[in-house]
Amino acid sequence: MTSPVSSPGSFRGSSGRPRIVVVGAGFAGYQTARNLSRTLRGRAEIVLLNPTDYFLYLPLLPQVAAGVLEPRRVTVSLPGTLRGVRLVLGEANRVDLDGRAVHYTDPEGTTGELAYDRLVLAVGSVSKLLPIPGVAEHATGFRGLPEALYLRDHITRQVELAASGGNPADCTARCTFVVVGAGYTGTELAAHGKMYTDALVRRHPAWPRHLRPRWLLLDVADRVLPGLSEKLSRTADEVLRARGVEVRMKTSVKESTHEGVLLDDGEFVDTRSLIWCVGVRPDPLVSELGLPVEKGRLVVTPQLGVPGHPDVFACGDAAAVPDLTRPGEFTAMTAQHASRQGKVAARNVAASLGLGTAVPYKHNDLGFAVDLGGVKAAANPLGVSLSGPVAGAVTRGYHLAAMPGNRVRVAADWLLEAALPRQAVQLGLLRSWQVPLDTASPELARTPAGPGKE
16 A cells, blocks of 8 residues: 555645545535545545535435424534545635636635645536426425425415415415426425325314315326336325325426416416426536536546546536446436445545555446335335335335434434424525525525625
């Protein structure tokens, strides 16, 4: 084993050690930073640039919106869990590949620059927008904690306003929720959301007996969870329909207004709630590098290196990683791939500094788990299809194993949710204009007077 050394002419930090800058603390970036710290053990300076001081466990975000989990349960402290990693709070604006530096803006609007010996781009993804009139103005995305907090308040508020309103048509519109996108997020959000609003209605003393919350799940695909097996799709579809969710496949939104949404089949749905879960697109930062991209994702080698730039690596949703298990294809934009790519990126960065050997990324899917609320779920661990309470137990066990922290707190919230009614109150922390759909930073809420202003 040799001590890591940087390439000739490279930048070194104040300690004389080579500096590794990791941009983004999602699944890929978090695992990269953690495994670099464990592998290098102080031989290099590891800097993590991220807009927030936490790692967000996205798969459990629908449970935050539905009042099952408290927000901090799905956030894992970066300073508290990444020993030997220096956190720099900021959002990357530009990468100077020739100057080997990352330019960023911190939460108070101050600009900064981080020079690097090695760079790992793990900036992740943002909501995918489609050119549909009114969607950007009236829809709510679901990629960050601010959006989940806003949606939880919004859903609660609509139900409470409907209970106290005198106009039947307005009450019906407020109790109608339209989710667009029947992938993981949209399916889980519709399933949990319907349970949440039903629980609100049951406990509300002034609720009109004739009025029932209505949830619609739309997608242009021919079935829910189109990326998974037909058996898992069928299980999820049956649970949704049994719960009262209107599943509309081969259907999408043609136009959105303040009064509701016009579907492409001609039906107009009166609603105050359009929730956009149609998928994600890579962070725009990688497209601005001037390097080859594939559908907005930065093209990398199987070793996660950027061709022509031996000091730059990329992984996660923003990287087009060759799928060695399916020649000619790229790995899907999933948390499962991102986490494992982060570990490989850490190993290969260390190898580029002289410690260990580089390896290609290769991973076969071990199965998928979709939480449908309560004891219901759809899962196929190791290819074995499961449904009902067994699938529910496997799904929650998987999440507890995958989370890098807060496991006891999450499990405690699940136990409390099973034994006690949910606390349905509005916190009033966010307004709709603070969580715009068209944003490259869903992890940050928009501030009224710009960064750094109270």
